[in-house]
Amino acid sequence: MSLTTALNIAQTSLLNVGRQTSVVSTNITNSENENYTRRSAALESLTPGARVVSIRRHAALDLFQGSIRALSENSAQQTISNQLDNLKSVLVGADGELSASASLTKFHDALQVYSSSPSNGLLGESAVQSAKDLVRRLNDASSSIQNTRASIDGEISGTVDQLNDLLSKFYDANLKVMNGTIAGSDINDSLDHRDALLKEISKIVPVSTINRENNDLVLVSGGATLFETTPRNVTFDAQPAYGPTTVGSAVRVDGIQLSAGTGSNTTAKGTLGALLQVRDTVTVNLQGQLDEVARGLIEQFAENDPSGGGLPPLAGLFTYPGGPGLPPAGTVVPGLAQSISVNALFDPAEGGNPALLRDGGANGAAYVENTTGAAAFSDRLIRFGEQLDKPITFDGATGIGGDKSLLSFAAGSVSWLEGYRSDASNAAATKDALYVRLTSTLTAETGVNLDQEMSRLLDLEHTFEASARLIRAVDEMLQDLLAAVR
């Protein structure tokens, strides 16, 4: 040990204080950055008299893994919940005013009013008008569902592009981390960046990671490889438009089909699984329910041979492009809600006669029930009104099948959607709470505490002062020595 050594050590100390201060200032700068992981500069003794700073990053690996898993689940559930809110607003409205059930009730009322005064042609027109409203509601609801599916499809396409983009960014970030690890340089910023990308990716698909040599990461989603040395392709063919029978194409990660979630408390992790679930399950069920309402209307308002003469029942007030034969009973006909219409023969706007509703006979004289042409013939109208309460068989594939009346089926459809939405919303609250809790634990653990940084800065100031003092002392001693040389 010598004075020169002392000088050298003091000099190193100044350098270290500088580096430590820069770490503190980086911490302070990033105190509001959620993706920032706090660093601390630790001193290590290397050889006697030389100390170096090593910068440690306070990552909490298990918490981070937990938080990105919760993030995947949360973003999936939020997506489901939001999409259902959207579906509710177009299919049910705030108080059910847009539901098929409400239109059906109005139509029933119009029929009832007409039946009470069947000779009044205006009431007949109003009943047909109400039937047209009902049909338009079904048509509109069906196209809203298909528009929703198309927009979800677009969203999936955009998300897939974003995922591919994130993966290629991840490639660069991963490379930086690996290079930095090999070169032994400070890779903390790169790690922060890579973790932030990982967070973004796990919003879209679930991700599990495998660590390899040199901090290389392999990303696996479900069973599919997402990133291994190079990003894998995530492919998707967007459909430009959706009809009730359109089947959306699958998202493939490295050739493996990404599975859609199931259930209102969804099993999906990441937005893609949730979007697929809404596109391929929820909306398809809702469409099926509307189709069944349409089929029920065609069936219940069919014209029967009043003589019992064995003529087949044919479509009456409500018809569809496959008419006048009735659609097969008890089976959903995809797209019926889109194609159902009010028979032009009944529609005064198209030159039709609303009185056919009272009398029957849209399919020829053999189907006329009011054979005498009595103006106050209400039997048929009353029967129609009552039939809305009579059970028919609905397809179980729609989620609410079985024997029930058209009115209760239509209400059941609302129940199905609202139940799904309510469960999804509750699950979203739960998953959000879990995510928030995990994230706040993570940020509590890895974030920056300003007070601690400030006190560290004070410490550093003192060290700097002391080192500077030391240099001056050595300098004075050497001065004295030099003064001794004459």
Add this chain to the structure above:
Amino acid sequence: MKVPYISSLSISQALRYSMASAQSQLASAEREVSTGRLDDIGLTLGHQTGKFISLKGDMQRLETLIDTNGLASSRMKVSQSAISQIVSRTEDILSSTASGVGLDADQSVLASVAKTALADITAILNTSHNGDYIFSGVNSDAPPITDYETGPAKAAFDTAFSTFFGFSKDDAAAQAIDAATMGTFLDTVVEPQFLGTGWATNVSAAADDAILSRITLTQSVTTSVSANEDGFRQAVMASVITVELFSGNLGEQARSAVASKTRQLAGSAVGNLANLQGRVGLLEQQVTSANERLEAQIDILGEHANSLEAVDPYEASTRLTSLITQIETSYALTARIQKLSLMRFVS
């Protein structure tokens, strides 16, 4: 003991999250307090929403039934009063024919009374209500009774008279018709024209089927009376034979036979019409009680729907108050935490 580390960000974020959730709950609680209804019914009721919508729909449907029942009731009320008027007209004839049938002058008075009665009965039976002829049965777009004087009934009567007797009623030979022959004429020839098939051909356009009305969701009843009911036919026949046979050249015997037939017909008509009134009364009663049931059902449904969507105002306003308190506490805490910084103590 491990001293857990906590970052400044998570201190401020914890409050930020709770603040955001409290504020969104506040908005919803405000709406609930002001409307007294659930803010988002679907979200709260979930699978029960369909039930709620059904209840609302059923209430609407029942109200419509009450409306349409009003129409049926008023139709029956009109029918009821119409029938009473016909009864009184028929009684006029009865009383006129009961008194003198001897004098010629009396005969013409009697004929004219009957003529007025016939016109009245025709007009009453042709009453329309709300665009429907109430006595036409289901054939409500046509007046049930064609005017006797100008319609085919008179011609048919005159032809039948001439065919039966070989001369018209104004012929001098008519004086000689005896009571028995007249009785046979009335029973075998005239009666089928009114009480038999001739009624539909010559007099009535009404359908036998009465108007069917659905008075509850599951119950349909007839709510009109057809002009083809026997009471009306007898009343009309009584007045027709009085008008026709008291205005011709008939002799004493024949007239008394006519008068006795008239009395018999009118008497039976009054009886039948009273029956009819009773039936209509019963129907009215049925509609009224249906209405009462509907009202009761609406009340029950309404209560049920209300129990699903209503918010306890006390609970809601308590929630609102506690939310406001919570938010205020958050504000206060934020302000204090902001002050809690080493920066303030290091200068």
Add this chain to the structure above:
Amino acid sequence: MSLYNLMRTSVSGMSAQANRLSTVADNIANSDTVGYKRKSIAFSTLVVPGTKAQYNPGSVVTTVREAISLQGVLNPTSSSTDLAIDGDGFFIVHDSDGSPFLTRAGSFVPDDEGRLVNAAGQYLTGYSYANGIPSAVANGFEGLEMVTINNTDLAATPSTFGEFVANLPQAADIVTGDTPSSNLATTDFTQKSSMVVHDNFGGRVVLDVYFTKTAANTWEVAVYNQADAAPDTSFPYASGAMATTTLTFDPANGRLATASSTQIAFAVPDGVTVDVDLSEMTQLATDYMVIATDVNGNPPAFVESISIAEDGTIYASYDNGSLQPLYRIPIATVMSPDLLQAHSGNTYTQGTDSGDIQIGFPADGDRGRVLSGRLEASNVDIADELTSMIQSQRSYTANSKVFQTGSDLMDVLVNLKR
């Protein structure tokens, strides 16, 4: 003549102190020279035999000592090619003629040819990895070559071996239809992963690896080239499976049965045969989970940076993230480092008494480790030097006084004759 002797002795004393002052001057001049070793003068007596009655003054002889083995402070720097040895030993450098020298001055920088040259213009040498892992020649400079970095573009390395470790779900359904080995459009499989291998040109080939449960505890493994995949469905591939094998698991513990194959080998298109080790695969009742996947080989790439490990290995890290050892820097030691022959530029050669130069690798035995980004400061202490200087000055003055006294006495003696 003892007076003369006396004067000679004091002259020798003066010249010895002058000698010492020279080292002080040199030390102070080089107090900031990297790797400079403090020089000092050791004094010893030269005795002239006399008689019992008469003392014959001898003289002082000086020997230059160098504190070569005293390590200076290792100061941090910002350049990764600044090297210091923490412990015993020397770098071996070549001058421009190719003659070997030893030095501890490690402030190397790459010159225009990529050779690492220090402040004295000497080039760092090491053993090259060009022909495999080098070993040190213990007693000679053979095999050492100048470390040259920049034009060492990496030739791509084709993949030769790899490992794949995953858990196959024990509860998976058995695939009864076509399995991937048949390569039909109707093919069904249980799990799939993919891995990157490199061909002879360093090109990346993505391989699809299919795992198909064909019977209880029996899995078919098939490897396909992803480039041949049919769009969307993957199957059928344009060409058949590159390799298939069957894994059987021991129902007792879910690990591979002893009879099972433990690897899969396939020829990479335009590449060599790759053996992928599957011996760690398991079949347990949990989800499909890839635990490790790794294949060697690397694509062609440019050197992005140089890093030097403590064991003296110079690694080039390439822009694709791979790391390649280029050279290994040896460290020379001698029995007596302080007796090495010094040359300009803080270099040394074997001295007559230093002992033979032994060459070995850093951190080997008592050899020091190589620290990158650090320089050994000179071990001169100014205070010490100033003290020595004052001492020398005083001694010199004292010697001159003795000489003057002798001279005065001579004067007296000469004046006696008058």
